[in-house]
Amino acid sequence: MADARQYFDLPSPFAMKRGGTLRGAHLSYETWGTLSAARDNAVLILTGLSPSAHAARNDIDDTPGWWEDIVGPGKALDTNRWFVICVNSLGSCKGSTGPASSNPETGELYRLDFPELTLEDIGNSAFELARGLGIERLAALVGCSMGGMAALGYLIHHPGAARAHVSVSTAPQARPFAIAIRSLQREAIRLDRNWNEGCYDEQHYPEIGISLARKLGVITYRSAIEWSGRFGRIRLEPEKREEEPFGAEFQIESYLNAHARRFVHAFDPNCYLYLSRASDWFDISEYAEGNVRAALSRIKLQRALVIGVETDILFPLEQQQEIAEGLRAGGASVDFVGLDSPQGHDAFLVDTERFGAAIGAFMASL
Amino acid sequence: MADARQYFDLPSPFAMKRGGTLRGAHLSYETWGTLSAARDNAVLILTGLSPSAHAARNDIDDTPGWWEDIVGPGKALDTNRWFVICVNSLGSCKGSTGPASSNPETGELYRLDFPELTLEDIGNSAFELARGLGIERLAALVGCSMGGMAALGYLIHHPGAARAHVSVSTAPQARPFAIAIRSLQREAIRLDRNWNEGCYDEQHYPEIGISLARKLGVITYRSAIEWSGRFGRIRLEPEKREEEPFGAEFQIESYLNAHARRFVHAFDPNCYLYLSRASDWFDISEYAEGNVRAALSRIKLQRALVIGVETDILFPLEQQQEIAEGLRAGGASVDFVGLDSPQGHDAFLVDTERFGAAIGAFMASL
Numbered sequence: 229m230a231d232a233r234q235y236f237d238l239p240s241p242f243a244m245k246r247g248g249t250l251r252g253a254h255l256s257y258e259t260w261g262t263l264s265a266a267r268d269n270a271v272l273i274l275t276g277l278s279p280s281a282h283a284a285r286n287d288i289d290d291t292p293g294w295w296e297d298i299v300g301p302g303k304a305l306d307t308n309r310w311f312v313i314c315v316n317s318l319g320s321c322k323g324s325t326g327p328a329s330s331n332p333e334t335g336e337l338y339r340l341d342f343p344e345l346t347l348e349d350i351g352n353s354a355f356e357l358a359r360g361l362g363i364e365r366l367a368a369l370v371g372c373s374m375g376g377m378a379a380l381g382y383l384i385h386h387p388g389a390a391r392a393h394v395s396v397s398t399a400p401q402a403r404p405f406a407i408a409i410r411s412l413q414r415e416a417i418r419l420d421r422n423w424n425e426g427c428y429d430e431q432h433y434p435e436i437g438i439s440l441a442r443k444l445g446v447i448t449y450r451s452a453i454e455w456s457g458r459f460g461r462i463r464l465e466p467e468k469r470e471e472e473p474f475g476a477e478f479q480i481e482s483y484l485n486a487h488a489r490r491f492v493h494a495f496d497p498n499c500y501l502y503l504s505r506a507s508d509w510f511d512i513s514e515y516a517e518g519n520v521r522a523a524l525s526r527i528k529l530q531r532a533l534v535i536g537v538e539t540d541i542l543f544p545l546e547q548q549q550e551i552a553e554g555l556r557a558g559g560a561s562v563d564f565v566g567l568d569s570p571q572g573h574d575a576f577l578v579d580t581e582r583f584g585a586a587i588g589a590f591m592a593s594l
Numbered sequence: 595m596a597d598a599r600q601y602f603d604l605p606s607p608f609a610m611k612r613g614g615t616l617r618g619a620h621l622s623y624e625t626w627g628t629l630s631a632a633r634d635n636a637v638l639i640l641t642g643l644s645p646s647a648h649a650a651r652n653d654i655d656d657t658p659g660w661w662e663d664i665v666g667p668g669k670a671l672d673t674n675r676w677f678v679i680c681v682n683s684l685g686s687c688k689g690s691t692g693p694a695s696s697n698p699e700t701g702e703l704y705r706l707d708f709p710e711l712t713l714e715d716i717g718n719s720a721f722e723l724a725r726g727l728g729i730e731r732l733a734a735l736v737g738c739s740m741g742g743m744a745a746l747g748y749l750i751h752h753p754g755a756a757r758a759h760v761s762v763s764t765a766p767q768a769r770p771f772a773i774a775i776r777s778l779q780r781e782a783i784r785l786d787r788n789w790n791e792g793c794y795d796e797q798h799y800p801e802i803g804i805s806l807a808r809k810l811g812v813i814t815y816r817s818a819i820e821w822s823g824r825f826g827r828i829r830l831e832p833e834k835r836e837e838e839p840f841g842a843e844f845q846i847e848s849y850l851n852a853h854a855r856r857f858v859h860a861f862d863p864n865c866y867l868y869l870s871r872a873s874d875w876f877d878i879s880e881y882a883e884g885n886v887r888a889a890l891s892r893i894k895l896q897r898a899l900v901i902g903v904e905t906d907i908l909f910p911l912e913q914q915q916e917i918a919e920g921l922r923a924g925g926a927s928v929d930f931v932g933l934d935s936p937q938g939h940d941a942f943l944v945d946t947e948r949f950g951a952a953i954g955a956f957m958a959s960l
Contacts, residue, residue: 404846405818452771
């Protein structure tokens with residue numbers, strides 16, 4: 229299957245929030261639908277930590293995307309109406325420049341020489357992409373999870389850059405429980421001796437670290453309720469149990485193993501560290517002397533949909549309520565939707581029926 | 595400070611639930627108060643995964659115990675009235691026989707040659723201790739966390755062995771979310787190359803593994819709400835930040851580091867693995883063809899207090915409700931207390947004001 233990714237060269241040098249610049253950096257992105265002559269129907273999606281720009285199948289790449297049930301003709305983000313763009317985050321490893329890319333100044337991989345990355349850098353680089361595509365104002369900026377925080381950064385740095393905003397299962401700032409989880413994930417990678425301060429290769433690769441990090445991620449992306457119904461105490465068939473001492477015996481353990489196996493070599497560990505730390509650093513209140521609500525109220529939008537789920541332990545619903553109230557205080561007309569999906573943080577990826585209905589209704593009302 | 599531990603020799607051989615036997619095994623325990631002439635005022639405490647038998651200070655050992663605010667003269671477990679016994683679990687490393695003990699048959703440490711351990715073995719061995727102390731029937735059996743599951747095993751195997759039961763922040767069976775967390779903790783230990791299939795020493799010790807396991811434990815023992823209030827986004831003083839890449843920067847990270855440092859060499863990694871797996875295995879429904887409620891209803895008690903907290907993600911309150919309903923179905927008069935303590939699973943150790951009030955009122959009513 230062909231690759232639908234397109235590439236956008238960022239202005240060079242591209243200045244980063246915490247200092248440092250990138251030269252010759254680019255973003256990968258994909259698009260669906262057609263930009264209108266007035267260039268007023270663009271919807272830009274910023275993703276969670278690990279997805280690529282391939283949100284859905286398109287004419288070039290027919291493999292299902294990570295938000296396949298949401299993006300497409302007649303779907304919630306209806307590509308018959310909207311020109312949908314999804315961008316791979318700056319700092320990621322799915323085609324955009326990041327720690328796993330070559331540093332043009334040295335010819336070597338950046339690794340830990342990549343400048344300190346913030347979610348605002350991800351937002352600013354996505355803004356450059358939209359501008360580069362000739363889009364002065366987005367019809368809607370959509371941000372999921374980490375991408376939802378990056379979207380808040382985008383909006384606060386670029387007033388008037390979007391008419392509407394869809395904020396999905398995200399937060400206005402990282403709180404200590406989420407920081408603790410992400411810190412432990414990073415530590416698992418850092419303590420893997422194959423990580424070697426970022427200098428690994430495929431032969432000496434921090435598989436153990438990234439595998440533990442991914443499993444912890446999966447545990448916090450889901451919910452106890454969902455797993456009780458789905459796995460209960462079902463044991464693996466004897467022939468599928470791991471022979472080694474204390475090896476996997478329950479289905480839930482095998483489920484985690486499968487998730488980790490798929491991820492280990494599909495996502496670069498250094499990129500993971502950069503994006504994870506950027507998430508911890510994000511705090512919209514920096515823009516209003518430590519006041520979350522005041523900072524959010526500086527974001528000027530016509531409309532917003534803020535959506536999340538009650539079973540999310542990583543980005544609790546209360547944080548989406550904060551976003552809704554803050555944006556409302558800024559003058560936007562805000563729809564707030566708290567779903568009771570059992571799937572936890574990942575519900576936006578799997579309970580697409582309910583998320584699709586809410587997002588579709590909001591988009592149709594624009 | 596002197597050591598208040600006493601030792602009880604288990605019947606030898608001592609048969610384990612899943613097969614295998616222990617020879618020459620013993621339990622360590624401590625006591626407070628005086629056993630009445632009728633031997634009818636004994637209260638036995640089964641602990642969580644890691645505590646020792648030192649629940650509170652006593653005449654011999656004046657250091658504070660792990661349940662100092664609950665056990666003592668005039669406290670919830672009033673040692674002026676009750677003869678309180680706390681036992682270090684079989685399989686632990688705080689004086690009782692476990693994987694870190696010498697195998698009398700080989701003269702070497704058991705390590706992974708220790709027979710498979712279940713929580714029922716912990717319950718059965720504690721029952722032998724009570725019998726050995728001349729106590730035919732406990733006034734109350736108290737079980738916290740893992741010890742609460744062991745207590746259910748004790749009660750179902752030994753009908754009539756207790757008049758009353760205090761069940762604290764525990765569960766009638768391990769559910770997949772808790773199994774996933776514990777499985778990941780075990781994996782962190784197992785994947786530390788210093789673990790070496792259980793053959794480590796102080797020079798080659800799985801510090802990384804047990805440290806990651808402990809941090810994950812602390813994360814799941816507490817709650818997001820408590821940490822938001824306690825740590826927020828407070829950063830470490832610059833001089834306290836870790837210099838290495840991606841090192842600790844927030845107070846919450848330093849808090850986790852401190853917890854891990856205290857634990858690493860204080861608890862034996864093999865014992866941790868055995869007790870952790872035993873927790874996953876526990877399922878009271880085994881005693882009634884897979885029906886939790888029916889199994890619990892086979893436990894005959896006069897009175898029970900079942901207590902837990904709403905913010906507990908490891909042993910959710912719903913599981914304490916299951917215990918309360920099951921024991922009630924068995925004919926006991928059951929008090930159920932669901933507290934809104936913000937401290938999560940660990941609330942029974944730290945919100946001793948509310949736990950003490952509930953436990954004290956229940957004990958006074960006996």
